[in-house]
Amino acid sequence: MELGLKGKPVLVMAAAGGIGRGIAAEFAKEGAKVMMFDKDADLLERAALEIGEQTKNRPSFQAGDICKADDIKRVVAQTAEKLGGLYGLINNTGGPPAGKFETFDDEAWLNAFNLTLLAYVRSIREALPIMRAAGGGRIVNNTSSSIRAVIDNLILSNAFRTGIMGLSKGLARELGSAGILMNVIAPGKIDTQRLAHLDGLRAQRQGVPTEELRAAQEKAIPVGRYGTPEEIAKLAVFLCSGANTYITGQSILVDGGMVSAY
Numbered sequence: 001m002e003l004g005l006k007g008k009p010v011l012v013m014a015a016a017g018g019i020g021r022g023i024a025a026e027f028a029k030e031g032a033k034v035m036m037f038d039k040d041a042d043l044l045e046r047a048a049l050e051i052g053e054q055t056k057n058r059p060s061f062q063a064g065d066i067c068k069a070d071d072i073k074r075v076v077a078q079t080a081e082k083l084g085g086l087y088g089l090i091n092n093t094g095g096p097p098a099g100k101f102e103t104f105d106d107e108a109w110l111n112a113f114n115l116t117l118l119a120y121v122r123s124i125r126e127a128l129p130i131m132r133a134a135g136g137g138r139i140v141n142n143t144s145s146s147i148r149a150v151i152d153n154l155i156l157s158n159a160f161r162t163g164i165m166g167l168s169k170g171l172a173r174e175l176g177s178a179g180i181l182m183n184v185i186a187p188g189k190i191d192t193q194r195l196a197h198l199d200g201l202r203a204q205r206q207g208v209p210t211e212e213l214r215a216a217q218e219k220a221i222p223v224g225r226y227g228t229p230e231e232i233a234k235l236a237v238f239l240c241s242g243a244n245t246y247i248t249g250q251s252i253l254v255d256g257g258m259v260s261a262y
C-alpha cells in the first residue's frame, strides 16, 4: 500500500520513550520529516539519533514541557519553519498518576487536566492555521483503553481520556470540510516504562511478584501478550497516510482484544 508519507512534516509529542518514540520511528521509516518533542532532553536526543541510525532518516527534536503553552507554541512554529509545514500532528503525553478518587486534591486534578487534555487542545489550536493554509492535514490523539472501559486505580485517566473522545469527535466534524482528519488511538497494555510502573504498583497492592502479575495479565488478553509501541505506531501511520481519506472522528482500540466492551 502506498502511504504517501515521504517528505511530509509530522510532529510527534512525548516522543522520547514508549509509544511516542515508536510512532516517531515508524514515521521516519516511511520517509516522513519528523519532529520529536519531549521534556526529557537527553532521552529525546538519544532517541532521535538512534532512530536516525536505524532508518537513515534522522528526526529533528526539541525539548519542552507539554504542560507549558509557550513550549507547545514554540515546537509547532519550529516544525513548520524547519520542516516546511505541518501535515501530521500526533498528540501523546505522559500518563497521569495512578490512584483512587480520594487521593487527589484540586492541584492534582488541574495538573492531570493540563497534561492529558489541555496540552492536546493547545497543540491542535497551534496546528490548525498551518493545516488549513495547506488545505488539510491529519491529527491523531493517543489516549487509553479507559475511553471504553474504566481502569481501576486510574481515576484521572478515566476522567480525562473520555474528554479527548468528545473533543475529537466534535472537532472532526468541524474540520472535515477543511480536509483535516482527526482520530483517536486507545492502547490496551503496551510494553513500556509506564506499564512497568503501573504493574509494579498493582503487584505491590496485590502482594504478588511483578512477573506473576504480568503473566496473569498477559494470559487474560486474547492474543496472549502485551502489545508493542510499534503496533500502536502502525495504526498512527495508517491514519495519517494518504491511504486514509475517509476515516475521521473514530476511536480505535489497539489492545489485543483485551476490552470486551464495544
Ligand SMILES: NC(=O)c1ccc[n+]([C@@H]2O[C@H](COP(=O)([O-])OP(=O)(O)OC[C@H]3O[C@@H](n4cnc5c(N)ncnc54)[C@H](O)[C@@H]3O)[C@@H](O)[C@H]2O)c1
Pocket (backbone or CB within 6 Å): 014, 015, 016, 017, 018, 019, 020, 037, 038, 039, 040, 064, 065, 066, 067, 092, 093, 094, 095, 096, 115, 142, 143, 144, 145, 186, 187, 188, 189, 190, 191, 192, 193, 194, 195
Ligand atoms: N503503555 C500502555 O500500556 C498505555 C496504555 C494506555 C494508555 N497509555 C498512555 O499513552 C501515553 C504514552 O504512554 P507510554 O507507555 O509511552 O508512556 P511512557 O511513560 O513510557 O512515555 C511517556 C513519554 O512522555 C514524556 N513526557 C511525560 N510528561 C511530559 C511532559 N510534561 N512534557 C513532555 N513530555 C512528557 C516522557 O518523558 C516519556 O518520553 C500515556 O499518556 C499513557 O498513559 C499507555
